[in-house]
Amino acid sequence: MAKPRRTDEIDTPAVLIDIDRAVANIERAQSYADGHGLPLRPHIKTHKLPMLARRQVDAGAVGITCQKIGEAEVMADAGLDDILLPYNILGRDKLARLRALADRVTLSVTADNPLVVAGLSEAFADRATPLRVLVECDTGMGRCGVQDGEAAAALGRMIETAPGLAFAGLMTYPAAGRAEEADARLAEAVAACRRAGLDVPVVTTGGTPDLWRAHLSTVATEYRPGTYVYLDRYQVHKGVGTVDDCALTVLTTVVSRPVPGRAIVDAGSKALTSDLLGLAGHGIVMEAPSVFVSGLSEEHGHLDCSADPGALSVGDRIRILPNHACVVSNLFDVVHLVSGDTVVDVLPVAARGRVG
């Protein structure tokens, strides 16, 4: 099949990446971070593309963040050589892969419990260079993480004394909009670690919703935004950027117009994801914002056109800005990089499906 040269030649449903906007988002964040002397370590789970990871590093990022070993392996294959894996790694197979990865790149990981520390230590005990391990702190998100400073210090000491490991600092993924609380809890953890005689070289935090407040942190030495590269409807809702800054859209075709108030498109939950993230509806129709994306079957998107019954016709091609870009990236084999109406490239989503 010939590669499309123009957007009107792209078969649907398809993911479009406005490359000019993605690059502008990378540069805007990097220049903000540079202005405040705060190193960026972008999370590549949003795009899963070595090309954009490389762009982020070329723009000035100190390295990248990957959520899963599979993503990190893909990025290492592509030459990305400084990776933080903020995840509890458990199990023989994963530990063997982690060890192999550590031989190829500068690697650090996180842990929030003694069993993970023990597994890492066993896997790295006979290695000349210790694995750098950070303690994950729950600072309000309510996911993984030790619950207070004393627990962070205790686990930090365990890491520092475990064969094959070195304590490298603290990591948190803060709750959106609660960066101040996260910072206070991190500061408490840093103080507790120091009282326990530990050096805390890295304090890494992140999150696109609070990106433009990152410089207010009193303890962070590094910031890990992910979604900022594409943005999405949720991040626009959070005020991080505007719809015109959003780089990822799903191109879809109106396949049915059964009644005046309803249009059906060929992108359902398997293209847009069912993520609502607290929002009403499943996205924004870029060409007709009054049309409401009211529901999703697996392969059908339900559009409520009652506010403008003449808005859409069968065969129309429209772009939907999804609520959550990162999950959409994991649903498509390829993305189309576009600049205006020109298709610049069609790239395989190299780390797609690498969830282990």
Ligand SMILES: Cc1ncc(COP(=O)(O)O)c(C=O)c1O
């Ligand atoms: C550990 C960690 N760091 C950084 C990020 C990036 O967050 P965001 O996509 O809000 O920028 C995430 C997102 O899931 C994460 O889990």
